[in-house]
Amino acid sequence: MKFSKATDYALHALVYMIHRDGERTKIPVQDLSLALNVSTTYLSKVLTRIVKANYISSTSGAKGGYRLQQNWENVSVYDIVVAIDGVQTLFEDSFDHGEECRIQAAMMEAQENLISTLKNKRLKDLTV
Amino acid sequence: MKFSKATDYALHALVYMIHRDGERTKIPVQDLSLALNVSTTYLSKVLTRIVKANYISSTSGAKGGYRLQQNWENVSVYDIVVAIDGVQTLFEDSFDHGEECRIQAAMMEAQENLISTLKNKRLKDLTV
DNA sequence: CCAATTATAGATATTATAAATCTATTATAT
């Protein structure tokens, strides 16, 4: 019952990017990799998912790198979690006790509270 | 990012026991195993943890089995989760950004909301 | 005491998933 390390890496990478955003410069994965002490290949693989989700952009080649999208301030922590881990169910009921299963319902409710907290946290909140 | 199957099994076993509690009879793992379609050995291993946590009692030997403790109505879903999975942190920050790390803080807050929801759900609520 | 029943413990095996690496490929700037 854990968030993935990949999500951790992604969030820290994003915070780093935000702090350097004044420069409006593309940041190569090498920089991020150095800052976070995570291998370039793996971090790149992680960030590619954030690119796919359109929260950052990427450009290949010399002077390329990753850059925040304009709308980054509206991106929530939950958005990043989903971009990395996909939509997860915290609880997979092994038994088919149908819709009215109270155990399922209780877990769902807890999960909803977890998610809504993360939806209300924006990347901006992590950096101000 | 999931609760364990073991927790699922434990909760369903407990609900089953509660439904049969009128009899005040010891329920052998064999019965539970049949009801849930989980192997006796594994289920037993799971339930032993609930015994250790003192939410049910067990007696070995013929006519033995598991029985709810008197205080079962006050046991929360979170109590069971902890009895099975231990106290978990939903998020393990790989970086030591100290106490004031906002990412860590955001995840913690979300986790707290998850936990408090489960603390407020009692086994009783799963069965009434 | 004996036989049957039942929980527990410890070791081990199995499976699943996350984490990470490696190699090759594609794109871009100079």
Add this chain to the structure above:
DNA sequence: ATATAATAGATTTATAATATCTATAATTGG
């Protein structure tokens, strides 16, 4: 053309959850 940088796919490694197996201890009833 060359150096730089992201991406993709295959593969490996690590870790944890799930499950089984075997042996042991406790209890009941004859």
